[in-house]
Amino acid sequence: MSQLSRRSFLVTGLAAGAAAGLPSAAHAGPGPAPGGEPSPASRELRSDPFTLGVACGDPDSDGFVIWTRLAPRPLAEDGAGGMPARPVTVHWQIYADEAGRRLVRHGVATARPEWGHSVHVEVDRLASDRDYWYRFKAGPYVSPTGRARTAPHPLSYGSGLVMAFASCAQYEHGYFTAYRRLAEDRPDLVLHLGDYQYEYKRDSYTAPGGNVRHHEGPETETLADYRQRHAQYKTDPDLQAAHAAAPWLVVWDDHELDNNWADEVPEKPEIPQPGFLARRAAAFRAYYENMPLRRGSVPRGIDMQLYRRIRWGRLATFHMLDTRQYRSDQGCGDGYRACPEAADPARSITGAEQERWLLEGFRHSRARWDVLGQQVFFAQRDNDAGPVKVTSQDAWDGYVASRQRITQGWVDAGVRNPVVLTGDVHAHWASDLKLDYDDPTSRTVGSELVTSSITSGGDGRDSDPAAHPFLTINPHLRFHNNQRGYVVTRIERERLTADFKVLPQVSQAGAEAYTRATFVIEDRVPGVQQTYLRPLDPSTARTPAIDQIRETVELETARP
Missing domain, CATH: 2.60.40.380 (Purple acid phosphatase-like, N-terminal)
Structure with missing residues (x-):
């Protein structure tokens, strides 16, 4: 990718810029020129x-x-x-x-x-x-x-922005070719929305077609475990290429610590886990050690400041959220189910302080696009055609009042173009966002783009988006694809264009990526508009029945 020679590290007398690194660990200021006396x-x-x-x-x-x-x-x-x-x-x-x-x-x-x-x-x-x-x-x-x-000047729109986003890279489930293809798209910015690495020991989480490579070490619980696991992922050349291609904005989801954790509660609270908070501290420390984060995110014990705001001139503001560290525990025993607790206004997926920070950011925003980089499905996704609402208690559907307050917040603040970016669910989705999902005729107030996984879930299968039962049950959901991939967006003043990139397989390395569908969000026109759909290849596709879809969706949050 680069023409710089690794054998010619130039020595120069130019003044060094100010630098800062780990707490009390970086030598800030001039210092000796590169190539000086080594320690x-x-x-x-x-x-x-x-x-x-x-x-x-x-x-x-x-x-x-x-x-x-x-x-x-x-x-x-x-x-x-x-x-x-x-x-x-x-x-x-x-x-x-x-x-x-x-x-x-x-x-x-x-x-x-x-x-x-x-x-x-x-x-x-x-x-x-x-x-x-x-x-x-x-x-x-x-x-x-x-x-x-670097981002544009705060008063400039800049020259446009090519931004890619990705999530969910289970090392055992496939090769990281999608990261390589993302790097080849030459984005200006990459958002990683969580599940950067997985905590499971070898072969305890198996892809439908079988695992194609293996984790080293036990399930991650100690600092040494998490450091080793991050290192194993970082040795992958395709992931290294994606990191070297552009700056990243990172947030975690659950697998950086433990499946479906919530604040200080592990996945299975009914099983005594006296060491969970020590495990949380170890995972947070290793995450910081292995990510390009500023000093404001240095962890302090079991706490780590990860939600933050990054401005791309006047064009876009990225509100990077943390929906794990402060959330109320999932209701009704987690999973997909009808759950009265989901509507409890006291429950929150962001915590009160982060919610206030986000709403204040909406009120003060002057950006053309306000983008929420976050982890779990935002729009309502009911998987039952009858009168009973059956939804994921791990997603925003499990925190209905929290979602309502934030959506109403951007409406009240007059946010020009709110766009939610999501990972977690191992499939591509595009949806319109509503204040009232139960009334299909209610006005659209925002847009959500969801990226599939890099590898999690194995190869996946293509299908006809129009025949997907979830899109019939939830008319605000506009697109679905169950192949692996990522999303590339082009953000301009007049529109945001999103290409849903997919790979035919990840069980073998080297597949080419192609655009399965393209959606556009026009300035001041909330909601997604499809402008391109690649014809379906009937030889490799099938439309799953609703029961099969429920089983697939259940696997998104159920620990194997």
Whole structure:
């Protein structure tokens, strides 16, 4: 992808930019030029420590955070990645050109063992709305090069935005080819909406066609477990390519910790789990160590500030939500069922503080597009054709009053174009959002785009969207596809265009991606409009019966 040579880490006398990394771990300010005297620990490195690649995240108009983690033996059972139990000096560089001739910032950070030898450098004082390239050096070793991008100036719309979003990558269920295809689409920004990694031990969660590769280690419960699991995922070259292609905005869902967890409650609270809060703290720490997050997200015990707001000039504001850490426990024993608790106004999926933050953001927004990056299905999705409402208690359907308050909030604030982005459900969906889902004639007040999984659920099958029973029961649901893939959007002043990309299989590596359908959201016209639908290949497709669909939907939240 990059023309920068890994064997020619340039030495320069240009002033270093300010940098900040881990708490009390990064050397901020000038420091020695790259290629200077290495630390004693870095001299001990006998093999390449950059096996996990590089990443960039949380861009603003003058900078971004860049990340790497040193791990010459990434799958070491102790989670230390084969690193010495001492700090290591890491040099970093920012270039204005892909060929690596115009160095604009450099500095030094310290990778510390207590933070998994990860490095988070916050780079600023860069030009807005343009590409940059970055890399790291430790001892004699040079990292791969990644592409970064700054957001437009706060008063500018910029040159448009190509944004891709993805979720749900179960390593065992398939190859991460979809990440490779996403990288090849050259987005300016990538949103990952959760289930970046899965906690299960080998073969305890099996895809319908069988698992094609295997997890290392036990079910993740300790810090060492989570570090090892993140490392296994990060060694995948397709995932590394996606990280190197563009800055990411990340939020978690459940599998980064434990299936269907809710605040301080594990999936199965009826089973005593006295170590759950320690497990939560370990998972949060490992998540921070392995993601390109700013210092505001440094975890503090069992707490981690993950909801945040990123502005892309005047064009778009991204409200990144956390629907796990503060939610009320799922009602009625979780799963898909009729549940009176779902309507309890005291129940919340965001928690009161995050809800206030979001509603305040709506009131102050002047963006053309307000985008909610979040985890679970937002629109009502009833899977029973009769009078009884049967819905997922793990999604917003299990927190009806919470959904109503937030939807009413953007309506009352006059948000120009509210768009909800969702992962979790291992299928593509597009839907209109309502204040009253029980009245199909009520006005549409927003739009939801849902991405399928990268691999979770195995290959999947294509089907005729028009014949899907859920779309008949829920007329506000406009599209469904059960193949693996991701979504690429083009956000402009006049419209948002979404291409639902799919792969014919993930059980074998290297499949090509194609657009299954395209939807457009016009400025000031809430709701999704289909503009393209690829013809169905009858030789590989089938329309499942409603009972089969219920079984598939149940698997989205049921622990295997």
